[in-house]
Amino acid sequence: MDCIPNISVILPVFNGETFLEEAIESCLKQTWKNFELIIVDDCSSDNSLKIATYYANFDQRIKIISNSTNKKLPASLNIGHHSATGKYLTWTSDDNILKGNMLEVLLDNMIKNKADLVFSDYDIIEEDGRYRRTQELGPVSGLLFGNTIGASFLYKKKVFENLSGFDEDLYTLEDYDFWLRASIKFKLHHIRESLYLYRIHRNNLTSIVDEDPEIKRIFGNKHKIVYEKISNILGWSESTIRFLYMSRGFESWDMEFFKNNFSTIKNDLGKFQARVNANDKGKIFQKMDMLLRHVILNNPLDKKYIAWLLFRRPGILFDPHYSKKTSLKILKKYVDYN
Incomplete structure (x- = not known):
């Protein structure tokens, strides 16, 4: 050695x-x-x-x-x-627990693919260690809507140095901020293999945020700071920051606002997509369509908004990856308004 x-x-x-x-x-x-x-x-x-x-x-x-x-x-x-x-x-x-071959597989893939940062899928386990499910990650462009890098990763030291490390003012969101900034500067590679065990228990951040409104408010404000950093780099509009803030559930969905600012938001998301360099780059507008499906199903929208959404984003209904049963629910919701 x-x-x-x-x-x-x-x-x-x-x-x-x-x-x-x-x-x-x-x-x-x-x-x-x-x-x-x-x-x-x-x-x-x-x-x-x-x-x-x-x-x-x-x-x-x-x-x-x-x-x-x-x-x-x-x-x-x-x-x-x-x-x-x-x-x-x-x-x-x-x-949490590293699987026995985690470092070896991450390093091998980093070298073979000439990547700056590699990440893998991971298993979610209960507090007592029992297997719950496997978390499949990616695409990298989906980072704007949530952490698609996860908990199993390896990166070159230059990544840490170039980003000046983790933002110490963003406790509880330091990793998400780090991944977002890395995603528009470095080459990323997703390994479709589970190499890590992530333990869910009562003291996990997700549980704490969901149960305490004040912590959720603080958590939301930190998300704004993270999005503002990316906005300063990519030249986004304030409307895009608000859209992302709404998409994470920190503000009630405002369909009129989204409709009026749709073109600007779409353009700004395209700027982020263009900067991502990854084998699992994905399509950011597919992620947006997934969000909009959720919005239609879980919000009382006027039929004019549903019609406008389905016209501007037909992928909400017709993407082959989506459940046909859920798509029919969306159509029924529109028909029921007529």
Whole structure:
């Protein structure tokens, strides 16, 4: 094995003693051995640091950084990344698990495809480890409507350096912001294989946001900041930022606004699509049609808006990937208004 590891795995932890041992062991059992594991303890008050130290005592690939104060996830990620010596970087969470071949497959695909960032599908597991389902990711152009990169990834160190790391003001959204900025600057490659186990439990961010209106409001404001960053790079209109904000459910759907600004929004989405360089680039307007199907089915729209949508975006009904049964529901909703 080379003296200098070519992969650095950053594992930030804050009071993660429940699953930390499993997370660390999944890193140490990788088929790819030439890596370092940087555990950043964010001033935990439980046994997290003790657990990390135990493993570091018998595996020299482990490096421990202990924050003197609680700095939150994005700052801990930056601290770990700046300490990394590897050419390639990834990070994981204290409650998740790397499959045994994850690093090997990610690195192999990165080199073969001359990519700057690779990502894979992953399995979602219950709190007790039971399999729930496989999360198939992509396309990259769909990032505007949600995180289509996910939790299993590897990127060159230059990606982190060029983007100036994770935005420490965007705690809870630091990864989404990072992926969006990376997607319009670097070559991405999607691996259609599950290489990671993502654990769902009561302390997951999604559960917390859905249950607390104030946290959801703060979360929504952070999304606006993320979209404004992309807008500043691509020269978007304010109407496109509002459209994306509505599309994520942070504002009630305004059909009159969408109709009046449709051409501008469509043009701005096209600018993003043109900048994406990926094997799984996808079609951003297909993602928009999926959103509009949802809007029709879940909002009381006047028949004139439904007719306008179906005329301007016939893919809402006729894309072969969509359920015919659901398409008939949309048609019935239009007919029922007449």
